[in-house]
Each structure stands twice: as C-alpha cells, then as structure tokens.
Amino acid sequence: MDDRKSSVSTKIAHYLLLIIIFAAIISVLSLGIMLSNKSDAKLINVSGSLRMQTYRLLYEIEHEPQKVELNLRQYRLSLHSAALTEINHQFFVPEEVKQAYQNLIKRWETMESYARGKNYEAYRAEVENYVDQVDRFVNTLQYFAERKLYITVFSILGAFLFIIGTVSYVIWFSKKQVVNPLEKLALASTQVQIGQFNHIPLDTQKNNEIGRLSAVFTQMASELQKLYAQLEEKVNEKTQKLSQANRSLTMLYHCSQLVTTNAITPDILQQVLKHIMFNEHLHYIELAVHGAEHWHICFGEKDARRHCQQTELSVEGDKLGVLYWQAGLPCPDLRSMQNVAQMLSRSLYFHQAQRQQQQLLLMEERSIIARELHDSLAQVLSYLQIQLTLLKHNLHKNDDKATEKSLAIIQDFEQALNDGYVQLRELLATFRLTIQEANLQLALEQVIDSLRNQTEMQMTVNCALPSQALNAQQLVHALQIVREATLNAIKHSQGSRIEISAQTDEDGEYELVVRDNGVGIPSLDEPVGHYGLNIMHERSAQLNAKLTIRNLPSGGTEVKITLPNTR
Known part of the structure; x- marks a missing residue:
C-alpha cells in the first residue's frame, strides 16, 4: 500500500x-x-x-x-x-x-x-x-x-x-x-559503459520506482566494479603465468637448441645450466651424471640450511644422473624443472646411444675389413704359402725338370703377389671411401677416378639415390661389384664409353647399373681361372640383391644390381 x-x-x-x-x-x-x-x-x-x-x-x-x-x-x-x-x-x-x-x-x-x-x-x-x-x-x-x-x-x-x-x-x-x-541514470550507464564505475550519485532514498531503480543500478555498478577488479586481478595473474610460461618455453627452446645442435660436452652442459639458473631465478643448481664424474657441474652458492630439490634423470628406467637446485624468488614452475630434467635425460641418453652406435659402427667396419681381407688377401697368402712349400721341395732336386717347374712356381708366385697387391690397393681405396665419405655420388666418382688411368674409355657417373641409401656393409659390396664390372668392361668390352648410374626404379627399388657400348659378353659362364663373376654373385647374395648381366640390343653389356628399399 x-x-x-x-x-x-x-x-x-x-x-x-x-x-x-x-x-x-x-x-x-x-x-x-x-x-x-x-x-x-x-x-x-x-x-x-x-x-x-x-x-x-x-x-x-x-x-x-x-x-x-x-x-x-x-x-x-x-x-x-x-x-x-x-x-x-x-x-x-x-x-x-x-x-x-x-x-x-x-x-x-x-x-x-x-x-x-x-x-x-x-x-x-x-x-x-x-x-x-x-x-x-x-x-x-x-x-x-x-x-x-x-x-x-x-x-x-x-x-x-x-x-x-x-x-x-x-x-x-x-x-x-x-x-x-x-x-542521470542514462549518464551513469554511459559512464559504466566506458568503465567509470564510480558514476555520478543517484537519488536512492526516494521510495518510488525511480529511487528503487537508482538503488538497483548503483548496487549493480558496485558489483560490476568488484567483478571487474577481480577479472583484472585474474588477467594480471594469468598474464604473469603466461609470461613465466613464455620465459620457460624460451629457456627450454634455447637449451634444446644447445643440446641438439652440438655434441654433449661439459661446456655445453655448463651453458645449459647457466641459462636455466638465470631464467628460473635459482640460487643454486647442480648436475651429477652417473658414470661421468668429471661432468659434475654446479653453479651458485648452496645454502646448507635449506633443502635442495632434486629430480632424477632417467629414460625408460635407465638412471643417467640427478639434477639438484635451490629456488629463489619468484619460485620456478615445477613443471618447467621437470621438462628441463626430461630434456637433459634424453640428451644424455642420446649421447650415450650415439657413442654406442659409433662403437657398433666401428666394430662393423672392422668386421667388414676383416672379412674382406680374409676373402682376398688371406686366400692369396694361403696360395703363396702352398706355392712356397712346392718351391722349397723342388729346390732340393737338381734335374732340369725341377728347375723348370721351380721357375713356373716363381712366376705364379710373382703373379699372385701382383694380384694380392692390386686387391690390397682396391680394398684400401674402397675402405677409405666407406669410412671417410657418406656421399654415394662422391664414392662412385672416386672409385671410377681410380680406374681412369687404366683405360682411354670415357666414363660417366650419374647418381640419383639419396646419400644414406646404403649402410656401410652394403656400400662396400656395392662399390666392389661396380669396380669389378667396370674393370671387366675396361679389359674385355673393346668399347669407347662406360656409364655408371644409381637410381630408383618404378617399384621403388634401388638400382646400380654399369653399362658399356662394347662387343658384349660372349657367355655368362665363368672362364677357367677367372672368379670375377662368381665373386659378384656372392656379393649380391650377401646384399640380398638381384644381379642381372645381359647384352644390350644396341651393343655392349649391362650389369645391374637391384636392392630392395628397406628404409
């Protein structure tokens, strides 16, 4: 009422x-x-x-x-x-x-x-x-x-x-x-709209519709001011967190660049720890690497009265080290430190894996060298030992027939030494390429360059395969097959041009082709006393590759090795 x-x-x-x-x-x-x-x-x-x-x-x-x-x-x-x-x-x-x-x-x-x-x-x-x-x-x-x-x-x-x-x-x-x-209400609403919540005073004492509306509007503006202040506080808090997250991400990015683009050394780890300490406002940081005590790195002054936080560096259960730190103000985000620890763990793990891989590669190279020496020089030396035994036996005889036979043995001995020397030079050239060069194009060119002084034929190399198409063992066998096929073309083709190409066929398989424009191969059967074709077939079998030798319709011989693309 x-x-x-x-x-x-x-x-x-x-x-x-x-x-x-x-x-x-x-x-x-x-x-x-x-x-x-x-x-x-x-x-x-x-x-x-x-x-x-x-x-x-x-x-x-x-x-x-x-x-x-x-x-x-x-x-x-x-x-x-x-x-x-x-x-x-x-x-x-x-x-x-x-x-x-x-x-x-x-x-x-x-x-x-x-x-x-x-x-x-x-x-x-x-x-x-x-x-x-x-x-x-x-x-x-x-x-x-x-x-x-x-x-x-x-x-x-x-x-x-x-x-x-x-x-x-x-x-x-x-x-x-x-x-x-x-x-007044309209003016006050305009002020609130532009963010001035302390609007002009309204008459809230009148007991009528306008007075009640003014009271409600004033209360609403006050609530909006409180809400706006809370939102500003939350926005500032989120902004600070985002800034901290941005700094942490930048720090992680720079540290990741350091450990991924450089070999892991104590100097690199020192730079990483300095960067972490500066960006995360730490008083003290320490890295202890298991099995590498000379890599024990620490920065800052450790406060003995304060407890050190620590995170274990491990990958797949393999413990690699421990990261210690004492926080300053503002305190770092624990997730950032966990990410740092994970990055360092993976870097150390990859470093160890890389060293193991290098050891395996070295052992593999040594195994390849040992096998090639066994298949070439060891056989030659064994043959020379037999011939030397026969020569000693014939030297005890004084008849003309024994003398003639001794001279033949000496001639065979000399030929075997020459063949062994040639094989040794080929092996040295091949292994030098395999160890020093990972570029297949350059390896093929250097193999062919070593043969140019033996012929006047024009030889060209065209390689369209990626540099890492073949591993070390495959590269040795492939280069030896290419060398043997090229030598056969130089000795027997009577042509003027030899083309060596490496490419991918329609089925995605790797192909190595040696092609000449000579008279062609008369037969695929190995002549008596020659072992080049058999050795090429054996090496192809070890490569799990297919060796194809055929005469070209236009003249000449084509030797093609087809390897499956396992990558």
Missing part, C-alpha cells in the same frame, strides 16, 4: 484522473447551463406575451366582453405553462426568481377578479403596475440567463486555467521525479 502511494506513475495517474474528472464536471455543468439557457428564451417569450395579453384583456373588457372568459383561460395557460412552472422545481434557480413568479401569480389573481367582474376602471387603474411587475419578472429572468452565461464563461475559464496549472504541475513533477532521474 505504501509503495502504491509513493509510486510516481500512480501520482501522475491521479493527477491526470483529477484533470479528467474536473474537465468532466465543468463540461457537465456547462452543458446543463446551456440546456437551461435553451428554455430561458421560451420563458422570456412566454413572459413577454403576458404583457400583450394583459392589454388585450383591457380592450376586450371595454369593447368585446364576450371574449373575456376565453382570453382569461388562455392567459391562465400562459401564466401556468410548463416553462414557467418548472422554475419552482429547478434547484439552481434563485429564490428571487421563484418569489417574483409567485408574486406575479398572486397579483394576477386580483387582476383576474377585475376582469371577470367587468370592472374596467379598476382593471385599467392596476394594469400599468401589473405590466411593470411582469417587466420586472422578465428582467429578472433575463438577468438570471445572463448570470448563468457569465457563470458558464467563468467556469470554463477557471477550468481552463486549472487544467493548465495542473498540467504544468504534472509536467514539472514528471521532469523532477522522472525525466531528471532518468537522465
């Missing part, structure tokens, strides 16, 4: 309702006065006709007495007409008008008695006074009609002024209670 009384809209509605009611009352009053004025003309006419009938009765009394009774009845009808008798029943008709009408009726009763008695002299003596009384009654009616008109005019004018005043008050009240507070 109190809220309805203090409501601005209710007050404005009451004011407007008051204006409507007042206007309705004035309208009804004016309409009633206008309707009463409509009968005033009839009253004046009827009252005015009484004067004429009074003088006509005076004439008839003197000249036409037989008509006096008829005119008296007409006069009585006029005097008591509905228009005149209603004066007594209208509450807004003044008493003086009613009294004048009653006096006129009483005075006519006297005049009517003179007329019935045909007393002309008495009637004539009173007629002027009676007519004067009728005139006064008419004037009273006219004055009453004019007064009603004035009342109507003044009522309408007063009502108009009242309505204007009331409307002005309503406009002033609306501007004060509605428009001005709403403008």
